[in-house]
Amino acid sequence: MKLIKKSQRWMLAAGVAAVLLSVPAMAKELTGTLKKIKDTGVITLGHRESSIPFSYYDDKQQVIGYSQAMMLIVVEAVKADLKLAKLDIKLLPVTPSNRITLLQNGSLDIECGSTTNNTERQKQVSFSTTIFIIETRLLTKKTSGIKDFPDLAGKNVVTTAGTTSERLLRKMNEDKQMGMNVISAKDHGEAFLTLETGRAVAFMMDDALLFGEMAKARRASDWTVVGTPQSFEAYGCMLPKGDPAFKSVVDDALAKAMKSGEAEKIYAKWFLQPIPPKGLNLEFPLSDAMKALYKAPNDKAYD
Amino acid sequence: MHEFDWSSIPGAWPFLWDGMVISLQITITAILVGIVWGTLLALMRLSSIKPLAWFAAAYVNLFRAVPLVMVLLWFFLIVPTLLESLLGLPRGSDVRLASAITGFALFEAAYYSEIIRAGIQSVSKGQMAAASALGMTYGQSMRLVVLPQAFRNMIPLLLTQGIILFQDTSLVYVSALADFFGAAYKVGDRDGRLVELLLFAGAVYFVICFSASRIVRHYQNKMKVA
Amino acid sequence: MAYNWNWDVFLQPTATGDDTYLGWMFYGFKMTIALSLSSWLIALAVGAVVGVLRTVPNRGLSGLATAYVEVFRNIPLLVQLFLWYFVMPELLPLAWGDALKQTNPILQQFFAAMLCLALFTSARVAEQVRSGINSLPPGQKNAGLAMGFTLPQTYRFVLLPMAVRLIVPPLTSEFLNIFKNSAVCSTIGLLELAAQGRQLVDYTAQPYESFIAVTLAYLLINVVVMFGMRWLEERVRVPGYIGGK
Incomplete structure (x- = not known):
């Protein structure tokens, strides 16, 4: 080259x-x-x-x-x-x-x-x-008690349609039988709205974008990015x-x-x-x- | 209850206004082109030349069978390349508006042609016969006798379809074109205030469409008296 | 144009490994049908009631019905959909909203979409019902009342049986519209036909195959509905009226 x-x-x-x-x-x-x-x-x-x-x-x-x-x-x-x-x-x-x-x-x-x-x-x-x-991680409320991906079992989790996070999340759900309800939102803004209005406990996405969404929140200090990176x-x-x-x-x-x-x-x-x-x-x-x-x-x- | 924060709207005013201009541009062009092309389609469909009638029937049924969202998607993906090569547009010119307008006009023409066909058929047959008895050709009797009466009857329906069309312009979001709805959505998305902007957009559409439909109703009542 | 056609993509297992892409399309197809049919039933019921109310002599009731129709007719479907899905739960009392949000998200999306499509369409059905009733000669209503029927009885036994048969043709196009309008519901994440098509593009980067398949599926729905309704129209045609024999 x-x-x-x-x-x-x-x-x-x-x-x-x-x-x-x-x-x-x-x-x-x-x-x-x-x-x-x-x-x-x-x-x-x-x-x-x-x-x-x-x-x-x-x-x-x-x-x-x-x-x-x-x-x-x-x-x-x-x-x-x-x-x-x-x-x-x-x-x-x-x-x-x-x-x-x-x-x-x-x-x-x-x-x-x-x-x-x-x-x-x-x-x-x-x-x-x-x-x-980027690394794919989770955005969640500080008070939600979610620390990492296993905590999501049986919960509603949102991600953006068409992204790698969506695939990983659905696959994880299938492989580990976690019983999550995966919501695929049309874009990041809608996904964050789903999280912010309490429809989902966490939002899985590229970490840099999660920081971006967090910055837009009504009270940015309520939110945190957690979890072991699932992919680069x-x-x-x-x-x-x-x-x-x-x-x-x-x-x-x-x-x-x-x-x-x-x-x-x-x-x-x-x-x-x-x-x-x-x-x-x-x-x-x-x-x-x-x-x-x-x-x-x-x-x-x-x- | 949700904490509402309307502070995004005043600053976004110019952008929202630009969006409204695009919505109106699409609506008005699509209405005009749609009516002209729709009239031609209706005449073809009623014509005694079979291939023309078949073409018009196929066209109308095809466009009426597919969701507008899909039509817009197709036009957005195919028309840009086509337009550029056909019209020799400078490369990279923003063809999203042109493709949205083309898509809408061709789509709405199918609906307009059905309204116009019904309008033409509602003019009594005797009119046509009288016109030919006066020595007019088919074209002349259509243009001078039948169509003017048909249009007079159809105007309320055509305008109502126009209001529906204005509402449907919100679907151009598929091509990321910032019409009024798209602009409102983008501002809401950027500032994390989607709920507020969606409510605002709903209210604006309602005021516009409601007033427009009142005006159409008023006109309709006036025509009845006449 | 540099494009790699690949129709085999439909038979490939999906990225999540639980199905083939064709399976996804079929799931979306079923979702579109279920959504459209359930919305249609609600729209017919609500639309019939509202349409009748618009023609009754009681000012209050007919005014209420008119307001209903104007609201649902003058806001774009897309905006209504977002309002039902994102805004409505925020306007409910907190406990209700929270309870609603904890239910299965697919059900939430489905119900929001169904409610939205149903009420949007019901306003249009109501207009058809009203114009059907108004197109009957006023003598019919008067004759009914003169025979000693109450107003509800006149509607039940005289006006509605006639009006229902008259409005079948215009309702056909509303019925077709509900299938097409259901495509808008992909925007709230409901995985119906158009959404699965888009998902296929995201996952396989084969846009044209997917758009063609989705378009053909809608054409198929359209043809089936059109033949069904034509059969119905022939059966209910009123002799002596336009289009009747």
Whole structure:
């Protein structure tokens, strides 16, 4: 991998030299997404609307968040790579159920939100270098007495439809005969509402998102995140399948940001400081898995 | 009882208003296109040219058989690529609105065509015969004699269908388009105040639809007198 | 378009290992049928009562019935659904709300969806019933009263038997609508047909196969209902009326 990328960079450098010397020569034969972006001068980004703090709207309906910041780094890299003076950014909000289709049908060039990289999805799309690693845990009321997953036996538990947590929870219920009632809510907001209104005793989800939901609660101090992590998941940016040239530009940009410490600064901004719209602080410290990722960026899925 | 907290709404006002504009845009365009295309479908269905009649019947029955949510989903996933290649739209332009409008217009046309067909059939046969006796062609008698009367009778029904259509625009949430309901839902989701925003949205829809249906009723009564 | 078609996906065991994806679709299909039919029965009963009340001479009763119809007709189904499921338990006295929330969540979703669809549709049924009764010549009611029937008897023996036969065709389309409207119930997490379709997309990343299967299933329901209702319409047709022989 490394060697190929290096050689490409050399070719690029050679290309730059060629452009500087002879006037209208192309740097390299562009294909796929990069060519599309170059020809149209437009890049279309897929984002989420309420995936706090990864990708969501602030009160002025601007898209913000950790993943959005990482995606903008990629955009800058693409712009530099294609030597475009101007690159128009089009934003398209996506939902968990349409994001893959929108990427496949060409509506999107890239989606950075909170999408887990897994082998099933890899059949349809390609994933960039991992941008975040989460653990699946439980959000519950401090007074609920729930300390870990075995305490959930016979209780109502909520999770978000279509997520890894949903699978794990249903499988655990089946395998260990726990007699849980698993509620699958349409999105995280609805899942948290189910928890907050007392329909379920716990909400299983990616820990970072749980901290995000907790921050939105009427009384954030009533809630706590507990339980042994049931899985690790790698969030990646989704890219069109079978486009190695585009992927290498994206991966290089992300890896550079991680190694240079820029990514950690972005992390601090979204997880350790107050964030819009209500000035909440998630106080979610950098995990060991994340530290390892920043040291050695990779695009491995956990399943 | 739940502790209500309405503080999210004032700050979100511009976003909610934008959502309402989108809802109205979809409603009005879909009504206009739906009526034009629905009239054509109704004429085709009543036409003596069999393939046209079959096409119209198949179209109407197909669209009336599938839930609107599924139709919108299909249009959202397929139309964008199609529109881009057909109309040569600049790539990456936001086609969610266009695809929602297209989906609604084509879907509602099926319903409008049934209303219009009934309206045309309610005009007595003698009118058509009288028109042809005056030397008008089929097209002329339809356009100048039958359709004006049919539409006059149908206006309340068409408007009522329009109110239903306005309510149905809330279903565009499947394409993450922020219509009024979508906007309210998103604000509620972001701030953890879904219950408040849902109640608010319900109240707004009720006020609008109730007033609109009163106006239609008023118009209907006036027509009766005339 | 780069898409990997894979129709075998329906025969694969699901990610949770308890069934095949086809089994999931079938579960959703059964849920859609159960939900629609039970809502329809309630809608017919409530709609008939409200529709009759709208035509009675008592101002208070007819006003109440009118208010009922206006409320349920002028709020989008989607909003009503969220209100029933998320908001209604919050408005109940605390103990009731809490007791309700501790019941089986699938039942909660089902009942909220059923109640919502039933009342939404009942307002439309009531309108059909009212217009059916109003379309009868006023002489029928007067004749009934003149014969010494009380008002309820006139409704029971003269007006309703006639009106019921007249409103079968418009009710057919309401009946079809209830199946289509039930698709909205997937938004509160009820695993009916449309929801299972979406779940299939989430789990298998094969959207087109799933949408096609769900669309075909709705078409199937539609065709069956349409033939059934056409048979019924022929049987109850009133000779001498529009559409009658």
